[in-house]
Amino acid sequence: xxxxxxxxxxxxxxxxxxxxxxxxxxxxxxxxxxxxxxxxxxxxxxxxxxxxxxxxxxxxxxxxxxxxxxxxxxxxxxxxxxxxxxxxxxxxxxxxxxxxxxxxxxxxxxxxxxxxxxxxxxxxxxxxxxxxxxxxxxxxxxxxxxxxxxxxxxxxxxxxxxxxxxxxxxxxxxxxxxxxxxxxxxxxxxxxxxxxxxxxxxxxxxxxxxxxxxxxxxxxxxxxxxxxxxxxxxxxxxxxxxxxxxxxxxxxxxxxxxxxxxxxxx
Amino acid sequence: xxxxxxxxxxxxxxxxxxxxxxxxxxxxxxxxxxxxxxxxxxxxxxxxxxxxxxxxxxxxxxxxxxxxxxxxxxxxxxxxxxxxxxxxxxxxxxxxxxxxxxxxxxxxxxxxxxxxxxxxxxxxxxxxxxxxxxxxxxxxxxxxxxxxxxxxxxxxxxxxxxxxxxxxxxxxxxxxxxxxxxxxxxxxxxxxxxxxxxxxxxxxxxxxxxxxxxxxxxxxxxxxxxxxxxxxxxxxxxxxxxxxxxxxxxxxxxxxxxxxxxxxxxxxxxxxx
Numbered sequence: 268x269x270x271x272x273x274x275x276x277x278x279x280x281x282x283x284x285x286x287x288x289x290x291x292x293x294x295x296x297x298x299x300x301x302x303x304x305x306x307x308x309x310x311x312x313x314x315x316x317x318x319x320x321x322x323x324x325x326x327x328x329x330x331x332x333x334x335x336x337x338x339x340x341x342x343x344x345x346x347x348x349x350x351x352x353x354x355x356x357x358x359x360x361x362x363x364x365x366x367x368x369x370x371x372x373x374x375x376x377x378x379x380x381x382x383x384x385x386x387x388x389x390x391x392x393x394x395x396x397x398x399x400x401x402x403x404x405x406x407x408x409x410x411x412x413x414x415x416x417x418x419x420x421x422x423x424x425x426x427x428x429x430x431x432x433x434x435x436x437x438x439x440x441x442x443x444x445x446x447x448x449x450x451x452x453x454x455x456x457x458x459x460x461x462x463x464x465x466x467x468x469x470x471x472x473x474x475x476x477x478x479x480x481x482x483x484x485x486x487x488x489x490x491x492x493x494x495x496x497x498x499x500x501x502x503x504x505x506x507x508x509x510x511x512x513x514x515x516x517x518x519x520x521x522x523x524x525x526x527x528x529x530x531x532x533x
Numbered sequence: 534x535x536x537x538x539x540x541x542x543x544x545x546x547x548x549x550x551x552x553x554x555x556x557x558x559x560x561x562x563x564x565x566x567x568x569x570x571x572x573x574x575x576x577x578x579x580x581x582x583x584x585x586x587x588x589x590x591x592x593x594x595x596x597x598x599x600x601x602x603x604x605x606x607x608x609x610x611x612x613x614x615x616x617x618x619x620x621x622x623x624x625x626x627x628x629x630x631x632x633x634x635x636x637x638x639x640x641x642x643x644x645x646x647x648x649x650x651x652x653x654x655x656x657x658x659x660x661x662x663x664x665x666x667x668x669x670x671x672x673x674x675x676x677x678x679x680x681x682x683x684x685x686x687x688x689x690x691x692x693x694x695x696x697x698x699x700x701x702x703x704x705x706x707x708x709x710x711x712x713x714x715x716x717x718x719x720x721x722x723x724x725x726x727x728x729x730x731x732x733x734x735x736x737x738x739x740x741x742x743x744x745x746x747x748x749x750x751x752x753x754x755x756x757x758x759x760x761x762x763x764x765x766x767x768x769x770x771x772x773x774x775x776x777x778x779x780x781x782x783x784x785x786x787x788x789x790x791x792x793x794x795x796x797x798x799x800x801x802x803x804x805x806x
Binding site for chain 1: 556559560563567570571574575639640641642644645646647648649650651652805806
């Protein structure tokens, strides 16, 4: 039997009185683009933090290509490329220096370092801007740079936490085209979250809809739409499984973080 | 949309593995180099941060040199206080380093760094030494200013190198103290308040401005448990040639730094979650 890219079984985690994960179970197949959807506070980012080993779940298990995220932390991190929701490139450094940092943190051998930096900068069309300080980049360029950083270790699993937040439509479309192309050329698995249902529908082979720390539905977008009747849209699927009272969940911290990211993108 | 140009390798997946403590020197070197890149990109900060210590030397130092009210033996008062001001300059940089960590947390930089194959302790150590590098650069400016003002400095390269190490290790400790407080209070505003509240007591309850023997007894006790006193004592011995217990100074500073790294590492996850 082949190993799944991601296997989560009965994940549970509580922050104080909030049950962030309440028995989350799902699998991501190797090589697929999988979307984790849901309103703010549904548990998407908590699930991602478990998978990138930033959070130890209080119960349940999670594996990345068969590696236990609790016990094989460093090995898991070497398989993963991770893009958090916030803009994480350092504006006080150049694009080249930002990527160089990640080649060092992933222990890319010295003899390969320069070629690896050139490779990922070229993939993201950032060679010419590499010497400029990142604070002079446009929002789309910053996201591309972060994607370049996430690729220096040649990951098997790319985890993207709302990477299109704050981007204009052209930059969003460009970002997703690059992700699609990367997947088709490398066979890399992609796990992403987004609030844009049109993106999820176009990109993802399968999606999981999360609500209040649980998986409310899982399947291909077409299957989920067909399950609710003809001419159903993904927005309607989202509302059906997660409820329409979106403003009742999610903390001020989530909103502030999203606004901060959008503000940095300009 | 622009096309993806590069050819991707057939052996896409990375197989190179380095683990455990072997990564520590690499992380320290990486973050120190990164700090030098930052200094190179923005040199105005070096100048603005030099203003306050320069005023201490120019106004306080020059004035009290004329009064002869502080007994410093055969050493002119300006000479006596110059190493204290170098240490103060490094302290002021390091004690607010936690603010940078909170800023990095707010912008997702810390989360991303922690998602790389880097142990928390290695990350803290790397950041601590990076603060040390910046503090050393800042102290060098005060060193040059002191030389211009006529302070009789020891130019022996071995002593100068040892002085740089003293500043780096001390700043590493104070930056870890700052990160530890950041891990406890979690917000910039609270850290700023605490940083301001402890900086001056640390400075005045040390031998930076006056000899310990001239202090009231209760202040002498505080001075003896204050790592800044050991930093100043070591710098005075190395840069002025005054009697100092360098072995004790080095031992205290290294022990304080290791304790600081342990405390900051323990609280780093709390800061990132």
